[in-house]
Structures are given as C-alpha cells and as structure tokens.
Amino acid sequence: MNFELNDMQQMLVDSADKLVRDHADIEKWRARRALADGVDGEMWATFAELGWLALAVPEDAGGLGGSMEDVCLLMIELGRGLVLDPIVTSG
Numbered sequence: 001m002n003f004e005l006n007d008m009q010q011m012l013v014d015s016a017d018k019l020v021r022d023h024a025d026i027e028k029w030r031a032r033r034a035l036a037d038g039v040d041g042e043m044w045a046t047f048a049e050l051g052w053l054a055l056a057v058p059e060d061a062g063g064l065g066g067s068m069e070d071v072c073l074l075m076i077e078l079g080r081g082l083v084l085d086p087i088v089t090s091g
Contacts, residue, residue, distance in 0.1 A: 020081025029082045043085045
C-alpha cells in the first residue's frame, strides 16, 4: 500500500494548511456563532477561488474530478483549524 501523496494532493494539503494558519482560529469560530447562518462568506469565497467546492465534482460536469481520498485530505486539514464552513454538499 502506498501512503505517499501525489503532487496534486500535496498541493491541496499545503494550500489548506496555509489557509488554516493564516485565517482560521478559535476567535473566528467564536465570532461565527453570532452569524445567522454560521457561514463566513469570505472563507467560502476563498474555498471557491481555490477550486475546493468543485473537488469532488466529476471533470465531465465541470469539476476537478478529485477522489474521496482528496476530499478526506482536505477535510483533515480544515478540521485542524476548526474551519466550520460548508465545503461538500450532502444530497
């Protein structure tokens, strides 16, 4: 079994780690509780700019065609920074 990240996965993990270090902390989480919908619009817009909202969408539907492993790697990094904003829809 190979547990090494490919180049795309490493870039995903690195970008999520940087976002978390630069923009997510306990104080932001506390402030978000006061928002009516609990969503930080700026953070969500950043997710969109980085392409993360399209990570799990198939390429033929306009997404990035990422695997479940890619999504899990992103979730791990966002979880480390207590990022609560939605990133993957549930249907």
